[in-house]
Amino acid sequence: xxxxxxxxxxxxxxxxxxxxxxxxxxxxxxxxxxxxxxxxxxxxxxxxxxxxxxxxxxxxxxxxxxxxxxxxxxxxxxxxxxxxxxxxxxxxxxxxxxxxxxxxxxxxxxxxxxxxxxxxxxxxxxxxxxxxxxxxxxxxxxxxxxxxxxxxxxxxxxxxxxxxxxxxxxxxxxxxxxxxxxxxxxxxxxxxxxxxxxxx
Numbered sequence: 001x002x003x004x005x006x007x008x009x010x011x012x013x014x015x016x017x018x019x020x021x022x023x024x025x026x027x028x029x030x031x032x033x034x035x036x037x038x039x040x041x042x043x044x045x046x047x048x049x050x051x052x053x054x055x056x057x058x059x060x061x062x063x064x065x066x067x068x069x070x071x072x073x074x075x076x077x078x079x080x081x082x083x084x085x086x087x088x089x090x091x092x093x094x095x096x097x098x099x100x101x102x103x104x105x106x107x108x109x110x111x112x113x114x115x116x117x118x119x120x121x122x123x124x125x126x127x128x129x130x131x132x133x134x135x136x137x138x139x140x141x142x143x144x145x146x147x148x149x150x151x152x153x154x155x156x157x158x159x160x161x162x163x164x165x166x167x168x169x170x171x172x173x174x175x176x177x178x179x180x181x182x183x184x185x186x187x188x189x190x191x192x193x194x195x196x197x198x199x200x
Contacts, residue, residue, distance in 0.1 A: 009053040013060070016043045027059040038068045045069075045076050054084075054095045061095070065102040074106050078114050081127070089127075096127035107134035116146050122153065129159045136163035144169045151175045158187040165194030173198060 010027055017024060022040045024030055030037050041064070048060045057080065064073045081099040089096045100118075107115065118124065119132045132150055135143050144167060150160035151172075161179050164172040172194060179191035 009051065009056040010059065013043070013047045013051070013056070016047070027056075027063050030063045036068070037063075041069050041072055045073050048073075048076050048080055054089070058095045058098045061098045061102045065105045067105065070106050071108055071110065074103075074108050074111050075114075077102050077106060078111065078118065081118060081124075081131075084127075093126050096124065097129070100124075100127045101130040104130035104134035107137040109138055109140060112138060112140050112143075119146070119150065119156070122155070126155045128156050132156045132159040133163050136166035143167070144171050148172060148175060151179070158182075158184060158190065161187060161194065162190040165190050165197060168194075168197045170198055 013027065014024065017030075017040055020039050020043055022030065022037055029035075030040065044060050044063050048057065048064065051057050051060060061077060061080070064077060077099055081096055081103065084096040084099065103115070103118075115131060115135060115138075119128050119135060121128070132147070135147060144164065147160045147164050147167075147169075148171065151157050151164070153160070157179075161172075161175065164175060176191040176194040176198075179187050180195075182188050182191070
């Protein structure tokens with residue numbers, strides 16, 4: 001696999017990564033199959049807060065979207081999710097969504113309240129989708145009620161249904177049934193999975 005060319009603005013980060021033993025040509029190269037870069041996580045976390053270019057922030061967030069970035073990366077990614085400039089990402093489907101996707105991978109019940117806050121805040125629009133899905137990893141009993149409160153939110157309803165299906169939540173039966181006629185095939189499929197898991 002050929003190395004990816006570095007995005008503009010990545011160079012100082014690559015210098016710091018090389019200093020801790022990761023001499024890569026781009027941040028994307030860290031994510032090549034088989035590369036374990038646990039020792040690079042502190043560098044990436046530091047640069048997540050320092051980088052000003054949204055594209056670079058997005059690349060850092062993708063590099064932090066690995067289980068071994070926990071727990072150190074969780075709070076910084078939450079903070080960056082909140083901090084994305086709406087003018088930079090007006091629809092919530094760009095860099096903020098990328099931060100949300102990282103949070104799904106990084107989900108940690110120690111930050112349950114923060115995840116719930118992000119998931120419920122409609123100002124963040126579709127960027128919340130993967131945050132909502134991340135809640136399926138929670139062991140908190142109240143998570144089902146949180147997700148049931150999102151099944152009528154058009155920006156995240158499908159992801160709430162998918163999360164409830166993963167949780168095999170009996171209280172979600174009516175929610176699953178209500179989505180069997182949804183216009184989106186993938187949401188109908190997740191609703192059927194949820195019902196099947198309740199009866200299987």
